[in-house]
Amino acid sequence: MKPTPLIAGNWKMNFLPSEAVRWLESFVEQLELVPHQHADILLNAPFTHLLPLAELAEGTPVRIGAQDVSPHQAGAYTGEVSGPMLKDVGATFVIVGHSERRAYHAEDDTLVNAKIIAARTESLVPILCVGESEAQREAGEALPVVLGQLEADLQGVSLRSSGELVIAYEPVWAIGTGKTASADDAQEMCAAIRSALKRLFPRLADDMRVLYGGSMNPENAGELLSKPDVNGGLIGGASLKIDSLLAIIEAAA
Ligand code: PGA
Numbered sequence: 001m002k003p004t005p006l007i008a009g010n011w012k013m014n015f016l017p018s019e020a021v022r023w024l025e026s027f028v029e030q031l032e033l034v035p036h037q038h039a040d041i042l043l044n045a046p047f048t049h050l051l052p053l054a055e056l057a058e059g060t061p062v063r064i065g066a067q068d069v070s071p072h073q074a075g076a077y078t079g080e081v082s083g084p085m086l087k088d089v090g091a092t093f094v095i096v097g098h099s100e101r102r103a104y105h106a107e108d109d110t111l112v113n114a115k116i117i118a119a120r121t122e123s124l125v126p127i128l129c130v131g132e133s134e135a136q137r138e139a140g141e142a143l144p145v146v147l148g149q150l151e152a153d154l155q156g157v158s159l160r161s162s163g164e165l166v167i168a169y170e171p172v173w174a175i176g177t178g179k180t181a182s183a184d185d186a187q188e189m190c191a192a193i194r195s196a197l198k199r200l201f202p203r204l205a206d207d208m209r210v211l212y213g214g215s216m217n218p219e220n221a222g223e224l225l226s227k228p229d230v231n232g233g234l235i236g237g238a239s240l241k242i243d244s245l246l247a248i249i250e251a252a253a
Contacts, residue, residue, distance in 0.1 A: 003209050005225060005252040006166060006232035008042040008127065009239025010067065010095060010213070011049075020049045021056060027242050028060045031249075036061060039232070039252045043239070044095050044127075047081050054090025065093030068101060069124065071114035083122035094119050095234070096126045097153055099172045109152035116157055120164065127166045127234065128153055129213070130193070134173035142171070146189060147196050154200055162207035167193055168234040174214025176236060180224070186212045187227035194229050218247035225252045 015023060024043070031041070044065040045053055054064045070080035086094060096119060097112035112128070119126040130149040132142040146169065159165055169189050171181050181189070190210045197205035212224050213234030224230055232252065238244040 002228065003162070003207050003231045005039045006042060006209050006211060007039050007245070007249050007252055008044060008065070008093070008166075008168075008211065008232065008234050009245060010044045010098070010234055010236045011046065011239060012067070012100070012236055013046060014240055015045075015049065017049045017052060020045060021052050023242065024053055024056050024062065027245070028057075028062060030242055030246060031061065034246050034250055035253055036249050039249050041249060042093055044093065050086065050091050051089040058090075063092050064090060065095065065125075065127070066091045067095045067098065069094045069096065069115050069119050069126075071111060071118045073118070073121070083118045083124055086124060087122045091124065093125045093127055093166070095168075096128050097149075098129045099131055099170060099175060103172075109149060112149075112153045113155050113157075116153060116165075120157065120159075123164075125164060125166060127168050127211070129168045129170050129234070131170040131172050131175075131214070137171065137173065142189065143192055147192065150193060150196050151200075157200075159201055159204055162201075162204040163209075166209045166211060166232075167197070168211040168213045169193060170213035170234060176215070178215050180215045180217075180220050181212065183220075183223040183227055183230075186224055187229055190227070190229035190231075216248065218244050218251065221248040221251040 042063045070082045096115045101107045116126045132145040136145045209231040211232040216233040217238045
């Protein structure tokens with residue numbers, strides 16, 4: 001049986017905290033009017049938004065996550081936000097290794113691995129992002145690049161249950177570009193990721209969620225989400241609009 005799909009918004013650096021609260025109030029109202037019980041729903045918001053959003057989301061089907069976490073627990077790390085802090089304000093998930101952090105903040109696999117371990121120490125569920133660049137895909141290197149990231153980023157990570165880690169396959173060339181991987185290419189890569197997860201977590205991999213991310217929208221979501229190894233989406237641009245996110249949730253049914 002396929003795992004319950006996870007429809008996860010990645011808001012990136014958008015909305016003021018006050019706008020985010022109004023957005024969520026309206027989203028929750030409208031969510032009640034559409035079928036949504038077939039999916040888990042998550043919004044990954046900026047740090048400053050987490051506390052008011054998590055308070056507002058309590059008792060609703062929406063869960064709140066962060067977009068990054070420090071590899072350290074506490075101490076002299078100016079500007080950093082730790083796993084214990086995220087947990088304390090009500091975040092339950094955290095995106096780790098997003099390609100924008102790898103590209104603009106020089107995050108390498110060693111750091112991403114340390115962040116995954118820091119998140120797990122606090123029982124936060126990391127959403128580990130992996131994906132190849134356009135040049136790597138054109139050179140036929142997509143598969144080894146993605147599987148190499150996965151193996152390096154998950155060194156020494158142990159899990160007790162399948163819900164403790166989510167993987168997001170996000171081809172870098174599809175993020176924010178309007179270009180999407182074809183549903184068959186997304187399926188091929190997500191299946192390869194699951195095979196690699198089977199080596200790492202033999203008893204859990206079949207039930208772990210592997211998401212697709214990269215210009216997912218209401219038009220392409222149905223086909224992508226119908227693929228056997230695609231268990232949800234990590235959605236940037238289309239998660240900022242209530243109508244689009246609701247349509248994607250419906251498409252996951
Ligand atoms: P996009 O972003 O949906 O705007 O392409 C996805 C992501 O970066 O997670």
